[in-house]
Every structure is written in structure tokens, then in C-alpha cells.
Amino acid sequence: MENSLYSNNNNKIKNDKSIPVLSVKNVKKHFKSGYGKQKLVVKAVDGVSFDIYKGEVFGLVGESGCGKTTMGRTLIRLNEPTDGTIEFMGATIAEGIDSNIEAIRNAKKILKTQNDTAKKLEAKQIIDFNKKEIKRKNLGNQKRNYELMKKMQMIFQDPIASLDPRMTVKEIIAEGLRISGIKKNSVIIEKVNEVLEIVGLVPEHANRYPHEFSGGQRQRIGIARALVINPHFLIADEPISALDVSIQAQIINLLNDLRNKLGITVLFIAHDLSVVKYISDRIGVMYYGKMVELASSDELFKNPLHPYTKSLLSAVPLPDPHYEKYRRRIVYDAKSAHDYSKEEPVLQEIKKGHFVLANSEEMEKYREELED
Numbered sequence: 001m002e003n004s005l006y007s008n009n010n011n012k013i014k015n016d017k018s019i020p021v022l023s024v025k026n027v028k029k030h031f032k033s034g035y036g037k038q039k040l041v042v043k044a045v046d047g048v049s050f051d052i053y054k055g056e057v058f059g060l061v062g063e064s065g066c067g068k069t070t071m072g073r074t075l076i077r078l079n080e081p082t083d084g085t086i087e088f089m090g091a092t093i094a095e096g097i098d099s100n101i102e103a104i105r106n107a108k109k110i111l112k113t114q115n116d117t118a119k120k121l122e123a124k125q126i127i128d129f130n131k132k133e134i135k136r137k138n139l140g141n142q143k144r145n146y147e148l149m150k151k152m153q154m155i156f157q158d159p160i161a162s163l164d165p166r167m168t169v170k171e172i173i174a175e176g177l178r179i180s181g182i183k184k185n186s187v188i189i190e191k192v193n194e195v196l197e198i199v200g201l202v203p204e205h206a207n208r209y210p211h212e213f214s215g216g217q218r219q220r221i222g223i224a225r226a227l228v229i230n231p232h233f234l235i236a237d238e239p240i241s242a243l244d245v246s247i248q249a250q251i252i253n254l255l256n257d258l259r260n261k262l263g264i265t266v267l268f269i270a271h272d273l274s275v276v277k278y279i280s281d282r283i284g285v286m287y288y289g290k291m292v293e294l295a296s297s298d299e300l301f302k303n304p305l306h307p308y309t310k311s312l313l314s315a316v317p318l319p320d321p322h323y324e325k326y327r328r329r330i331v332y333d334a335k336s337a338h339d340y341s342k343e344e345p346v347l348q349e350i351k352k353g354h355f356v357l358a359n360s361e362e363m364e365k366y367r368e369e370l371e372d
Contacts, residue, residue, distance in 0.1 A: 066287055
């Protein structure tokens with residue numbers, strides 16, 4: 001008989017490119033430290049936009065420190081966005097206020113420096129409008145829709161650090177159910193046992209502690225914890241980076257099975273491009289907080305355009321001794337690869353579904369590359 005998690009999940013449909021489960025619009029997450037002139041601003045995520053559609057796996061790749069994990073944690077609101085808008089299942093779940101603060105700051109400068117009455121009046125209107133917007137956004141961010149947010153879950157990168165060592169597997173998995181209001185112990189045990197079987201474990205594991213499991217089994221427990229409340233959207237934050245290669249394959253195949261059987265939409269964050277190509281429908285490449293290229297999996301590997309994407313692909317090893325003997329690593333240096341002194345780059349669609357971060361001059365060059 002089909003598992004109830006499989007049969008009851010109303011996400012169980014094929015990829016639907018007309019229904020964005022998640023819309024990210026110019027999202028920024030900046031971390032600030034220090035005071036006054038010594039204040040340091042780290043732009044972990046700096047103006048990223050993309051949509052993830054129902055039933056697809058969206059891969060997010062880039063080197064360490066590029067902002068992938070911060071993006072995932074901001075989507076699920078473990079971090080609050082500095083600016084931009086996040087929409088989930090048609091509802092706005094978070095809005096940043098940095099652009100409103102900047103607009104007020106600029107308007108106040110106009111009030112101090114301008115004598116023109118019309119410009120002063122316009123500046124006052126800008127200040128009033130943005131103050132109202134800040135109040136509206138802050139109120140909206142405080143009113144968390146817990147029923148909606150339950151439909152978004154996260155698999156954390158480190159399976160050891162993300163599981164409480166003092167709790168049994170049953171308690172770890174059941175915590176989400178209890179928070180959701182399920183109190184009946186027989187129902188909790190049934191759901192915990194069911195989800196353990198789905199991720200390839202057995203009910204007998206429920207009474208053990210995390211330290212009694214291997215790394216791959218601990219990651220399965222993390223996946224079970226995310227699945228137990230029947231989510232629609234899953235953020236998998238480098239779920240295989242701490243695992244052996246053979247265990248990585250098991251976890252990847254498990255996620256693929258869950259996507260196919262449950263119809264869950266997945267944001268898959270990883271370093272390994274070969275793994276991301278295998279599991280993802282579309283791939284976004286991040287560099288220093290920005291999305292530099294976004295395309296379907298096949299298109300990105302066939303026609304990489306941004307120099308950073310080419311650099312990442314040149315580092316992917318292949319099981320071919322002859323190819324490996326002559327493979328040359330492409331080194332990406334942002335300062336020498338681009339000249340943005342005259343025009344700043346924006347993410348533009350160069351062909352249907354293929355976006356690249358470029359200015360006008362670079363776009364012409366990339367178009368010539370595609371024609372060759």
C-alpha cells in the first residue's frame with residue numbers, strides 16, 4: 001500500500017512552470033558590525049532575484065562564502081532580509097526595509113540643501129510614504145503565518161550539529177508535530193515510523209540517539225524531520241558535503257525519489273556542479289552575493305557564458321583519463337574579467353530561460369559566443 005505521506009501530499013503533480021512556489025525579488029542580506037566610521041558591511045546576498053516553480057529542483061551553486069547558505073536561511077526566515085521581497089505560495093512572507101531607509105536619507109538631504117519649494121514638498125512626501133512603508137513591512141514581518149511557513153522546511157548542512165544529542169530520533173522528528181499541535185502519542189509514533197521508512201531507516205531506530213548513527217543515517221534523520229509535517233518546499237543546504245561519496249549517492253537518490261513520489265519542490269544548495277546537474281532542472285550560479293548566471297541544467301553545461309561559470313565548470317573532473325590529462329583549470333579574476341567603470345551589470349535574459357549578469361558590451365560578446 002502507498003505511504004500516506006505519498007498519497008496525501010497534494011503537491012503530487014509534474015513540474016508546473018506557470019506556478020512559482022517561491023519568488024525572490026531583489027533580496028539582500030547585509031551583515032553589519034562595528035560603529036561609526038569603523039562600521040563594516042558584509043553583503044552576503046546582494047540583490048538576488050529568481051523563481052522556483054512547482055515540482056522542480058532548483059540548484060544553487062558557487063564557492064564557499066558566495067552567499068548560498070545565507071540565501072537559504074533568509075528564505076526560511078532564520079535571517080531577516082535587509083531589502084527585497086520573498087513570496088511563498090502566493091503570499092509575501094518577508095520584506096526588507098533598506099531601500100526605504102535609503103530613500104528617507106536622500107530625501108532629508110534634499111530638505112537640507114534645496115531652497116526649491118516644490119522639491120522640498122516632494123521630499124516630504126517621499127519621507128512620509130517610506131515611513132508608512134517601513135511600518136507596514138515591519139508589521140507584516142512580525143505577523144508570521146505559521147501554517148504557511150510549515151510548508152517550507154530545511155535540511156541543514158551538518159547532520160551532527162543540527163541534531164540535538166540529548167534527544168532520541170523519535171523526539172527529534174516528533175518535535176515539529178508537537179509544535180504543529182499534534183499531541184496524541186499514538187498518532188506521533190505512527191507518523192514518525194512512517195517517515196523513517198520513507199527515508200530508508202526502520203522504526204527500531206526511533207529510540208536511539210544521533211551519536212549511534214553514521215553520517216549518512218544522521219542526514220536521513222534530518223530529512224525525516226523535514227518531511228514529517230508534509231512540506232511543499234524543501235531547502236537542502238549542502239546535504240551531502242559532509243558525507244562519503246557512496247553515501248552521497250544514496251542521499252541524492254533519496255531526494256530524487258522524494259521529489260518524484262511526493263512532488264516536493266526543492267532548492268538544492270551545493271558546491272559540486274556534477275551532482276547539481278544530475279538532480280536539478282535549473283541552476284543558478286552565485287558569486288560574492290550576486291546571481292551571475294541562471295539557466296536550465298543542460299543549457300548551462302552546454303553554453304556557459306559568464307567567466308565565473310566557465311571557471312567552475314573547468315574544475316569538474318570527468319572519469320576519462322585522456323580528458324583529465326589535458327584538462328586546464330580556468331582561473332576567474334573579477335577585476336580583470338570585467339570593466340564596469342562606465343556601465344554596471346544587470347541580470348539579463350540572453351535567450352529564453354538563460355540569464356547572465358552583464359552590461360551592454362558584455363551582452364554583445366555573449367551573443368556572438370552563442371552564434372558561433
